[in-house]
Every structure is written in C-alpha cells, then in structure tokens.
Amino acid sequence: MELRHLRYFLAVAEHGTVTAAAARLHVAQPAISRQLQRLEHDLGVSLFVRQGPRLTLTDAGRHMLDIAADIVARAETAKMAAQQIAQGHLARVSVVAATTTIEYVLAPFTATLGAADPFISVVEVPSEAVHDAVFGGHDLGLAATAPPASRLAWIRLTSVPLRAYVAPEHAWAARRAVSLEELSQVPLLLPTRADPTRLVFDEAVNRATLQYLRYEEVESPPLRQALAAADRGVAVVTDLERFGARPLLIVDDAGDPVLLTIHACWNPAHYAAGSLAAFAEKLSVFSDTVVRADAERIGSPRSDPTPEL
CATH class of the missing domain: 3.40.190.10 (Periplasmic binding protein-like II)
Known part of the structure; x- marks a missing residue:
C-alpha cells in the first residue's frame, strides 16, 4: 500500500467516478483503476460497489475513509515540516x-x-x-x-516594576511609593521562594543589607492582594489593582523602582x-x-x- 493509492481512493470517494477523480488528479483513468484494485488486494476488502458509472463506498470503504484521510494528512504535515526544517522556517x-x-x-x-x-x-x-x-x-x-x-x-x-499593595485605610494608601527599608518593618504578604517576583524582591532587600522578619507566603497573586485589601499585611505583586487595594511603587535606597525583567x-x-x-x-x-x-x-x-x- 502506497500513499498514492490512498490519495486515489480518497479522490474517487469524493468525486464518485474514476473519470472525475482522474480529471482532478491529472492521472489517466486506467492507472487509477489499477491502483484501486491493488489497494483492495492489499487490504483484502472491497472498497467500492459499481452502480452504473458511479462508485459507491462499501461498509469497509466507509470505515477506511477517515483512516486514509488521516494517513494522507499526516504525510503532508511531515513533508511540510521537513521542508520547513530544511529552510529554517517555522510554521x-x-x-x-x-x-x-x-x-x-x-x-x-x-x-x-x-x-x-x-x-x-x-x-x-x-x-x-x-x-x-x-x-x-x-x-x-x-x-x-x-x-x-x-x-x-x-x-x-521588558522590565516591570514591583508594587506593594495596602488596604484603602492604611497609612500609606495615599502615597505613590514605599522604600525597601519601610517594607522590612511591616508584615508582608510574599510569593513563594521559587516565584520570580520573590527572587527579585529578596535580591533587592539583600543588596540594601536589610531583612524582613514578619511575612506570610501566599502563592496566588490575587489572594495576596485580597489579603492586603483586608489589611492583613502588605502584598508584593506586579498585578493590576483589585479588591480596593492601593498600589505603591517599591523603590530602593536610591529611589529607583525595583524591576522584574522578563x-x-x-x-x-x-x-x-x-x-x-x-x-x-x-x-x-x-x-x-x-x-x-x-x-x-x-x-x-x-x-x-x-x-x-
């Protein structure tokens, strides 16, 4: 069984006659008829029954239709992928x-x-x-x-700034920024240690020779901010504001924003x-x-x- 046998089978199944399939594929009618007979011999089943000039799928032919279409499609995909690999292109x-x-x-x-x-x-x-x-x-x-x-x-x-979120009634709520030193002195809501935001924050704290002692690890950014909105601590995130929490830019001792680089x-x-x-x-x-x-x-x-x- 060859791919061209399956292509001929699919063409005849689609167009209903060998004549129409031959015109579609630009192949001589006798060649298609011979290859269909070869395919039926290889599979050991009859794929079509003749009704006048038309060929109608048998039960076996109908079962083979999706299988043949899948095989041909996969072959075309493999051929396209090989061409793209050879040319260094990506689809x-x-x-x-x-x-x-x-x-x-x-x-x-x-x-x-x-x-x-x-x-x-x-x-x-x-x-x-x-x-x-x-x-x-x-x-x-x-x-x-x-x-x-x-x-x-x-x-x-790009790089995006880290933010500290506080409750609307927090003493910092009307401010634009907060320093690392100030953050080291309050209860914090932090990502887990594998989170890039936590890594960047910890590196900035270490560079400033500071340490924070009071904190909770909260993996979910929305939950960290929700807890901040409920005044359960100051959340460190890069997320948009929600739940009424107020964002403050986190800055180092030089007044520069602490940035997360992607x-x-x-x-x-x-x-x-x-x-x-x-x-x-x-x-x-x-x-x-x-x-x-x-x-x-x-x-x-x-x-x-x-x-x-």
Whole structure:
C-alpha cells in the first residue's frame, strides 16, 4: 500500500467516478483503476460497489475513509515540516511560560499576529521550569528568571516594576511609593521562594543589607492582594489593582523602582534559531511598549489590566 493509492481512493470517494477523480488528479483513468484494485488486494476488502458509472463506498470503504484521510494528512504535515526544517522556517512555535506570563504577555502579543506568522502553541509550566522545558525540546521559553550562562540564547523582553499593595485605610494608601527599608518593618504578604517576583524582591532587600522578619507566603497573586485589601499585611505583586487595594511603587535606597525583567530564550542549536531570534525580537518590541506601558500605568486613574509576571 502506497500513499498514492490512498490519495486515489480518497479522490474517487469524493468525486464518485474514476473519470472525475482522474480529471482532478491529472492521472489517466486506467492507472487509477489499477491502483484501486491493488489497494483492495492489499487490504483484502472491497472498497467500492459499481452502480452504473458511479462508485459507491462499501461498509469497509466507509470505515477506511477517515483512516486514509488521516494517513494522507499526516504525510503532508511531515513533508511540510521537513521542508520547513530544511529552510529554517517555522510554521508553529511551541512556547513554555508561567500562567500569568502567557495571559498578560504572550496572549496579547499573539492577538497582533497575522496569517503569515507562526501558529503559537503553549505549555504552562512554573517559571523555574522554563529553561529545562526549552532544553527538553520546546522552541521558545518566556521567563522572569535569568537563563543558564552560555547554554541558551536569550533576549530581554521588558522590565516591570514591583508594587506593594495596602488596604484603602492604611497609612500609606495615599502615597505613590514605599522604600525597601519601610517594607522590612511591616508584615508582608510574599510569593513563594521559587516565584520570580520573590527572587527579585529578596535580591533587592539583600543588596540594601536589610531583612524582613514578619511575612506570610501566599502563592496566588490575587489572594495576596485580597489579603492586603483586608489589611492583613502588605502584598508584593506586579498585578493590576483589585479588591480596593492601593498600589505603591517599591523603590530602593536610591529611589529607583525595583524591576522584574522578563526574557525569551531558545536553544542556539535549534534548526530554526534564526527564525526564533526574529520572532523573539518582535515579541520584545511588543513587550517593551505595550506590556511595560500597562505596568507603569498601575495606580493611575485610567489604569489597564497588568500581569503578575
């Protein structure tokens, strides 16, 4: 059994006659008739019954129809993929990222793509697992953790500021910013230690030679902010304001915002490394304009939804 036998079978099933199938495929009628007989011989079943000039599928033929269509489609997909590999092109990009990065960075970017751009398929993984997932075979990773030195190609996408959220009646509620030193002295609501936001916050606290002693670890960003709105502590997130909680920019001792940097990474040995680099550059432009602008508007009267990245 060969693929062309299955293609002839599908054409005759679709058009109803060998004559019409031959015209569609630009193949001589006797050749199609011989190959159909060969296919029936190989399968050991009759696929058609003749009713005048028309050929009608038998029960066996109807069962074979979907199977044949699937085999031919898979063969075409494999052929296309091989051509793209040879040319270094990508029709599909498999992206791994944490849930909120997908929701607030990748999904809005995907909405701007056109028909000529790759199809985006997504796998959700924790931020700390992104790099291993890229080494495991996925095309592109989006993460807020630094890539392993010299092992992955990577590009910075953007940086977004960390925010401290407080209850509406909190003494800081009317302020625009809060220092790391002030935060070290109050009860905090922090992400878990594997979360990139926590890593960035802890690094900033360590650089300032400070320490915080009173804190609760709350994995969910919305729940951290809800607890802050209920005045159960000060939440550290990069999310948009909700539940009435008030956002304050977290600044270091020089008055500079504490930033979370997001990057894209890929394996430089990937067959389409050049195409991935171009795709990541396009994502970088989007992230450093749209995503960063949204993040910087948190706390303003016309604030737009922004992620916990």
